[in-house]
Amino acid sequence: MSQGGKRVQKKESIIQAALTLFSVYGFHKTTIPNIAKRIGMSSGNLYNYFPSKEILAQEIIKYTSEVLGEEIRKINQQKKLTTYKKIHKIVEVYFKMAIEKPEMIEYFLRVYLSHREVFVGECQRMVCVAGFITEIMIFFSDGVECGELRDQDFFSAFGLFMGYLGGMAFLNGEAILSRPLKEYTDDITQNIYNALKT
Amino acid sequence: MPKLKKPTILWLQSITCNGNTHSFFSHPDFVALMQKFEIIHHPILNTKYTLENVANENLTCDVLVLEGAFRQTGMKKANKEIYDIAQKYAKKAKHIITAGSCATFGGIFRQYDTKSIGGFCFDGELPNETYKLFKKKLISIPGCPAHPRWIGSVLSMILTHRQIPLDELHRPLEIYAYNAHVGCSRSEYYEWKIDVSRYGHKEGCLFYDHGCQAPFTHANCNKILWNEISSKTRVGTPCFGCTEPTFPKKNLWHTTTLMGIPASMPIGIPKRAYLTIAGIAKSFTIKRLNEPIIKYKK
Amino acid sequence: MKIKHFVEKVEGETELEFDFKNGIVNNVNIIFPFYRGIEEILKSRDALDALVITPRVCGICNHAHLIASTRAIENGLIDAGVNIHLTPKAISLREFTLCCEIIQSHFKWFYLVAMPQLANLNKLTISDNHILKASWVSINTVKALAIFAGQWPHSGYVVPGGVSCDPTYEEIIQAEALIDDIIRFTQQEFLGISIDEYYKTKEISNINGDMIEILNMLNNQNMQEKGKSYNRFLALGKHLVFKDGQYDQNIYGTAKIEYIKEHIQTGSKAKSVAYENKCYEVGPLARAILEKNDFIMDMHSKYQDSALTRVCARMDEIVKLLIYTKKLLANLNVKELSCTLPKFPKDLEANGTGIVEAARGSLIHQSIIKGGKIQNYNIITPTQWNLSNGIEKTSGIATKAMKGSINTEEATFIFRTFDVCSVCTTH
Known part of the structure; x- marks a missing residue:
């Protein structure tokens, strides 16, 4: 593997470790030495990759957003899918992530939304989640353009969609749901579709 | 040396408001330019031939300028269908x-009856029967009106x-x-996605909310400016395309949006590319661009 | 004997159907054979679309249409309970750009219509100089307009609540310089005397320049005795520079919009319009009489509403408006708001009327808006006042003026003294 390739791999493993620790212990209680220790690296070396805990936190949200955005992009590009089918697939992707990588969702809820003070400067407002937001915007505007979704303010549609999914992921994380999360996919798709359709 | 014969020009109007005639008349070199032609007929200049001559005779015509929308029947001048007069000279030109x-x-007047009114060679963006006959010598100068320099x-x-x-589209x-x-002059506000708060300010862009x-829109209005001095967007009016x-x-003063996202993208820019850049630009609050650029004392 | 006469270069064309009796014009029928359907095009469109569509009625007085359509909406908003208050800055800018449009239109009439047509009538040949002058003066006048309106023709800078531009003093200075150039032109070329002298004497005999040629040619044709109509005048638009009102045979009154009624005319696609069932003349002469302008009142007492008086009123209006535009610019305060209406109400329900004094006279726009959409739109143009064929058995303003004329050429010139606009009549 090339030097560059190794560096990218290392970066990803730091992000993965930090993601886990941040989502379990929260932003303030997690320290750079904790993260370094978890992957058998010196703190000094870790600083070569991320100059501060804040920047690392920002990189994580970018990384998470890009992973999710990439999945939705694949759905958006399937031009033949109906909007209903697209919603179904987005719900599937989200729930799959909530089940397989709960730390990503946890991170988003516990760190990104709870510590807005960390996400300033180069990570203001939507900058670090642009990868994900852009795809959701395209999904919405395509849905309106083909006449299946009702035209409305972006945030009123976005809040309904993502708030609902986030809420279900949270309930699942708290082990409150009576059935496995995946089994809710059809109903939730139907509810979202009903709420947003023309 | 024998004096070279000037090419002949015929300016013919159909269903029009004369806006292009008056626009072109505001060209700083209007007179010098027209003197290079022998004018067969023109809507506001005193010309050698009358419109009745044009309609009934077979005059020479090297350059035919058409103004106004056309219908094949029902628009007569001097007892002749203007479409037929245009055809006659189009063949010679x-x-x-x-x-x-x-x-x-077809422009605005096409809206009255889209089935029978259109442009000379295009109905909206679709080439019509006339197009086939004249496509080799056709030059389109759309605009409502056309800028004087475009014609000149x-x-x-x-x-x-x-x-x-x-x-x-020629x-x-x-x-x-x-x-x-x-x-x-508002392009910085476009780049940073800052909309004009209300009409009447030099600051702010009109693309996001105000229908710009x-x-x-294919045109160089803001490059060459109107009347040598300004443009719609420079005075805070949206471009109406x-x-x-x-x-x-329709809804010319409102931006058509799909779930809050502009429905029409800048020419050749994929929606994904636009939204990525727009989302990032929108995330920053630039102080200078959010306050008046000139402060007058009370 | 009936003679059909095709008239061109009247912002489009029209047909005059003369009825001669004993060698003089006994009656005239003015025929506008085509209707362009602007009012139909507006139906079910967004209320504000009228600001873009209606200027396209006319290439030469488009700006007046823009302001009339905005005033109709503003009037409707007031009707719907919305507070509309224009700043002095917005009012002055609208007045300025409207005046510029009137000035260019009047100059075009003198140089592109009066000069060549009078030369034809007098069997004189003239050089192409008049085209150059018309071009120069209109280029510079509309350039001054475009500093604030963005472009001419077909600007869209007048919006409900004010104007869309936000000029700087630096831009105002550019406009002032252009107006100064036009004033210089008016003194040196058009009038041949200074505006001070013009105002001192107010005698047409002192006028020189291009105007003296026009006046001589009018005089040769005895135009002080010809082209007389009913001596009834109307100005309906409210402006700082014009006085609205009604005048009928030396009696002044207030103009009431409810007395205005349109009538369908057989054989023509243009509707006629009447006030209290009578035809009234609109335009520069009407405005001069209503504001009791000494110079024109003096001419009017000598020559009544003859072609000569009508032409002189147009000339005088150029001078008056040039002085006025300078004053408007000098007093413009850029610190005031350009537009005071923060947001256009959604789903507006309103009925509104907007009236403007355009180059050729009073222009009326009326709109009925339901749910934010135009349900009905009606436009009455100045030329409908002047060029109708009359009410019932009585002649219209221009047809009355042409009566008694000795041939079609002379009658057609008299017709042109109303500054005919075919496209406005056939909106």
Whole structure:
């Protein structure tokens, strides 16, 4: 593997470790030495990759957003899918992530939304989640353009969609749901579709 | 040396408001330019031949300028269908210029009856039967009205045998390859996605909320300016997309959005690329661009 | 004997159907054979679309249409309970740009209509100089207009609540310089005397320049005795520079909009319009009489509403408006708001009327808006007042003026003294 390739791999493993620790212990209680220790690296070396805990936190949200955005992009590009089918697939992707990588969702809820003070400067407002937001915007505007979704303010549609999914992921994380999360996919798709359709 | 014969020009109007005639009359070199032609007929200049002569006789015509929308029957001048008069001279002419959006695509007056009214060679963006006959000598100069320099420059290019590359709607690329946004004094606000709060401010962009069509309208208005001095967007009015075959769209003072996202993208920019850049730009609050650029003392 | 006469270069064309009796014009039928359907095009469109569509009625007085359509909406908003208050800045800018449009239109009439047509009538030949002058003066006048309005023709800078531009003093200075150039032109070329002298004497015999040629040619044709109509005048638009009102045979009154009624005319696609069932003349002469302008009142007492008086009123209006535009610019305060209406109400329900004094006279726009959409739109143009064929058995303003004329050429010139606009009549 090339030097560059190794560096990218290392970066990803730091992000993965930090993601886990941040989502379990929260932003303030997690320290750079904790993260370094978890992957058998010196703190000094870790600083070569991320100059501060804040920047690392920002990189994580970018990384998470890009992973999710990439999945939705694949759905958006399937031009033949109906909007209903697209919603179904987005719900599937989200729930799959909530089940397989709960730390990503946890991170988003516990760190990104709870510590807005960390996400300033180069990570203001939507900058670090642009990868994900852009795809959701395209999904919405395509849905309106083909006449299946009702035209409305972006945030009123976005809040309904993502708030609902986030809420279900949270309930699942708290082990409150009576059935496995995946089994809710059809109903939730139907509810979202009903709420947003023309 | 024998005096070279001037080429003849015939300016013929159909269903029009005369806006292109008056626009072109505001060209700083209007007189000098027209003196290079022998004018067969013109709507406001005193000419050798009357419109009745034009309608009933078979006069010479090297350059035919058409203004106004056409219908094949029901629009007579001097007892002749104006469409037939236009056809007669179009056959003889070496160059046909459709001046303005009405003559080119049908424009505003097409809206009265889209089935029977259209441009001379295009109905909206679709070429019609007439197009087949004259496509080889057709130059489209849409605009409502056409900018004086667009007409003036094309006439000069014809006189000097310059190459005039055209797009698929026969619009000269040297004019219409630009979009109307290029050169807008509000472009910084466009880049940083800051909308004008209300009409009447020099600050702010009109694209997001106020219906400005400049980024997807083929025209060089903000490059060469109107009346040598300004443009719609420079004085805070949205561009209404008047050079396009879709003019006039509906809800001209409101941006058409799909779930809050502009429905029309700048020419050639994929929605994903636009939204990525827009999302990032919107995330920053630039102080200078959010306050008046000039502060007057009370 | 009936003679059909095709008239061109009247912002389009029209047909005059003369009825001669004993060698003089006994009656005239003015025929506008085509209707362009602007009012139909507006139906079911967004209320504000009228600001873009209606200027396209006319290439030469488009700006007046823009302001009339905005005033109709503003009037409707007031009707719907919205507070509309224009700043002095917005009012002055609208007045300025409107005046510029009137000035260019009047100059075009003198240089592109009066000069060549009078030369024809007098069997004189003239050089192409008049085209050059018309071009120069209109280029510069509309350039001054475009500093604020963005472009001419077909600007869209007048919006409900004010104007869309936000000029700087630096731009105002550019406009002032252009107006100064036009004033210089008016003194040196058009009048041949200074505006001070013009105002001192107010005698047409002192006028020189291009105007003296026009006046001589009018005089040769005895135009001080010809082209007389009913001596009834109307100005309906409210402006700082014009006085609205009604005048009928030396009696002044207030103009009431409810007395205005349109009538369908057989054979023509243009509707006629009447006030209290009578035809009234609109335009520069009407405005001069209503504001009791000494110079024109003096001419009017000598020559009544003859072609000469009508032409002189147009000339005098140019001078008056040039002085006025300078004053407007000098007093413009850029610190005031350009537009005071923060947001246009959604789903507006309103009925509104907007009236403007355009180059050729009073222009009326009426709109009925339901749910934010135009349900009905009606436009009454100045030329409908002047060029109708009359009410019932009585002649219209221009047809009355042409009566008694000795041939079609002379009658057609008299017709042209109303500054005919075919496209406005056939909106």
